[in-house]
Amino acid sequence: MLLGGFLKQSFSDYPGKIASVVFTKGCNFYCKYCHNPDLVRLSGDTINSDYVLEWIYNNRGLLGSVVISGGEPTIQKGLYSFVSEIKSYGLSVKLDTNCTNPNVVESLISDKLIDYIAMDIKAPLELSRYRDIVGETFSNSSLDSIRKTIDIIEQNDIDYEFRTTLLKPFHSAGDIKCIADNIHGNYYIQKFDDTITLQDIDNACVVDIQDIKKVVNRCSNKSCNIMVREGY
Numbered sequence: 001m002l003l004g005g006f007l008k009q010s011f012s013d014y015p016g017k018i019a020s021v022v023f024t025k026g027c028n029f030y031c032k033y034c035h036n037p038d039l040v041r042l043s044g045d046t047i048n049s050d051y052v053l054e055w056i057y058n059n060r061g062l063l064g065s066v067v068i069s070g071g072e073p074t075i076q077k078g079l080y081s082f083v084s085e086i087k088s089y090g091l092s093v094k095l096d097t098n099c100t101n102p103n104v105v106e107s108l109i110s111d112k113l114i115d116y117i118a119m120d121i122k123a124p125l126e127l128s129r130y131r132d133i134v135g136e137t138f139s140n141s142s143l144d145s146i147r148k149t150i151d152i153i154e155q156n157d158i159d160y161e162f163r164t165t166l167l168k169p170f171h172s173a174g175d176i177k178c179i180a181d182n183i184h185g186n187y188y189i190q191k192f193d194d195t196i197t198l199q200d201i202d203n204a205c206v207v208d209i210q211d212i213k214k215v216v217n218r219c220s221n222k223s224c225n226i227m228v229r230e231g232y
């Protein structure tokens with residue numbers, strides 16, 4: 001596992017549990033608004049994964065969970081064994097993913113190695129809309145993988161959430177409705193954090209939380225529970 005960050009204790013990253021958060025390095029997307037540029041560019045320091053596991057093991061009594069975030073964790077070859085080790089400590093595991101690797105997600109779910117998945121949906125599931133945000137390497141096959149992962153998550157008995165970071169001019173209220181019409185379960189709309197980004201983004205892209213609430217109110221939907229995530 002190539003790790004670029006380790007937050008020892010968080011009270012907001014796993015619903016209802018204290019978590020350590022592990023940030024993997026490297027990503028198969030290049031989202032303009034990404035607020036972890038060092039992880040995506042593979043710059044900055046790395047963190048020894050044995051150190052991280054040892055810290056988690058020694059402090060497992062203070063934790064309820066570990067969140068594997070990134071970067072994109074599912075491109076890491078060592079993810080399965082890393083997560084297996086954490087599960088052997090009796091902790092819950094949450095995976096944050098862009099969901100482009102359905103086979104990885106499926107094997108972790110079927111072997112009961114993860115307890116919660118947070119899946120980013122960057123835009124309505126259309127090639128050009130995704131490419132606008134994540135970059136030109138995004139393909140129809142990536143889109144198929146995302147659709148497949150959504151199906152896997154929804155059809156399995158696992159806690160999950162979908163989430164979209166809302167930015168002007170990349171998203172409209174109609175986009176949120178379009179995404180919501182194609183998913184089931186909890187769907188969080190979150191504010192764009194412009195403190196540090198992968199590419200230059202005008203701070204006029206930030207949608208304020210009151211406006212996000214208005215979008216959410218206009219998009220109410222029977223198949224999923226759309227909510228505003230505050231504090232991001």
Ligand code: SF4
Binds near residue numbers: 028
């Ligand atoms: S925001 Fe995009 S580029 Fe950044 S880690 Fe997530 S998927 Fe990768």
